[in-house]
Amino acid sequence: MSRVRRAPAALLLPAAAAVAFLLVPLAGVLVRAPWPDLAARLTDPAVTRALSLSLLVSGWALLLSLLLGVPLAWVLARTEFPGRAVVRSLVLLPMVLPPTVAGVALLSGFGRRGLLGGVLEDRFGVTLPFSTAGAVVAAAFVSLPFLVISLEGTLAGLHPRYEETAGSLGASPLRVFRTVTLPMVAPGLAAGAALCWARALGEFGATITFAGNLPGRTQTLPLQVYLLLQDDPEGATAVSLLLLAVALAVLVALRGRWAGAVRDARPRPGAGTPADDAGTAGGAGTPEGTGTPGGAGTPGAAEAAAPPAAPRAAAPPSAPPLTLPSGGPAGPEEHAGAASLRAEVTGSTEVSLDVGAGTTVAVVGPNGAGKTTLLRALLGITGRAAARPLLIGGRDVSALPPHRRGIAWVPQDGALFTHLTALANTAYGLRAQGVPRARAHREAQEWLDRLGVGRLAGRRPAALSGGQAQRVALARALAARPRLLLLDEPLAALDQTARAHVRHALREHLAGFGGVCLVVTHDPVEALSLAGRILVLEEGRAVQEAAPAKIARHPRSPWVARMLGRNAWTGTAADGGVALPGGTRLVAAEPLPAGSPALAVVAPEAVALHRGRPAAGSSPRNTWPGTVREVTALGSRLRVLLTAGAPEDGSGGSGGSGGFDVIAEITPASAAELGVAEGARMWASVKATEVTLVAL
């Protein structure tokens, strides 16, 4: 946030007056304090007795607040229930209530004739008013809100994916709370506790009203200040100075941290550098295009349309080898065992899954298609969709809570637990499943070694690059021995080089994973190189599920065709081809029955460009005039985006009146020869044999 250097005088003056207003009384205490005999006054038996009582009362009040307030803050931050706003207002009430009114309320509730006081006295022999326990209750009543509000804010800043991931590694909700939630909000909790304790230490009004002013029992330091003020003002100032010093010390220690949120250890996008991963993947990766999905003509997309990889293909010879401690990638026998997946997902995402053991499925689709919802439904952590039945290895786990389903989830940023080292992160799932510490750590170290990040075992996530963090997250998921592995855009946060390295590592290790792996991705290279099947989702429904080769040849939706770098036009099968909405007709060698909705798919390499209208050849072809809109380099070739349509000179062609985009891929030499440049008028042609029609 930018700050102005000079504030307007009209604001500066009252602001300075406000500071003075706060400062003068404090300065007064400092000036009036009986400095020469301060030590003697503060060690007076009455003062020390009140001080010890204050410490006792505020300590117990803090403990009570922690016991009640921590769960309450969690419930307020993490759950939705009717009346949540009312409960939050109730928590805040003691902060704004006059303390004496709080005392009266406590008497009405816990006093001898109060709502609960009688029961406490008759059944348990506990009398709260005018007792030390009563002083504790009064102090806790007014200080509890400080803890709850501070902790609730911190919890709200802690993204639930950490807890959800811990659950997916097999940790029960209580274990997640103890081992992930609490440690990750520890700074906020400590700050809330300090504020709560300071407030309890200074409590006066509710205490004197509810617990009285009994020396040694309820007369805490603030009450003593009040008494001393009547016949020993200097003594009162000395004790006030002590309380002031404690309050200031708490504030200085907190330095505003109580208002802050949890520091998120999300790996910085693109943080992985070649150097970061050097030595982990064994060397420089080959530069690879990612082919950002989107409209046709995206640079890099053509590469994606290259021949698809076999399911869980072995690493290509050019890929750098990984360091494997035990002679090769983990075999299925090292996992929980081969497990197939069958699931009926219903709700906002509706998909039927039937996937053989050892298969990786890439889940692709436009933004908002329901990919993440599908994963969350399988995990059982969303109310928006549910998987029922959910058969993993033939066993229906749909009735089991998320932590007992055997499904490990790697969310987009890995969600490594910031308070644990890479080793402890990796061992987390095993520990949650009851594996003894030493063995869990040994296995975790082996997994880290396999993924090439063994030497980083002692580092916390904040000291890892994006690529390294992803490898640790993957090691953590695999080490938990899942039967189903869910990866949500595992490489999205990485830069190109780190992405190539981690993709290679991923492919290597998925090859040895016996269960089913679903990988959500927007990256065609990732989809084609990692997966044996591709599931295309659109608007929460599966539009296609097939092997990558089939999808590349016969994409059933314009989105997926364009993701794969193809030209794709939807229309209606007619007259030996397809009629596009603008009136253009495309001839295809293998037409579909007339009248059916169809998608015409053409590889950019199959589009030829001409300076003038091409002469009719021996085979039927489509020709359109158009204007070059964009020329981009793609490796050693150029991709030319042409808006085709009715020719400006009215010379005809097979195009109708509506414009549509055509991508052509040509060599720089032919581009120079043809005079391809943005704005140039050209002709494009495609042989009928190059047009694939897919029935929609």
Ligand SMILES: Nc1ncnc2c1ncn2[C@@H]1O[C@H](COP(=O)(O)OP(=O)(O)OP(=O)(O)O)[C@@H](O)[C@H]1O
């Ligand atoms: N908690 C939620 N409440 C309401 N709607 C939601 C919620 N989470 C997701 N949605 C909606 O559900 C649809 C599917 O969302 P989802 O996150 O599964 O899509 P996605 O395919 O993973 O998208 P992206 O590629 O952008 O990550 C979207 O329309 C989204 O707005």
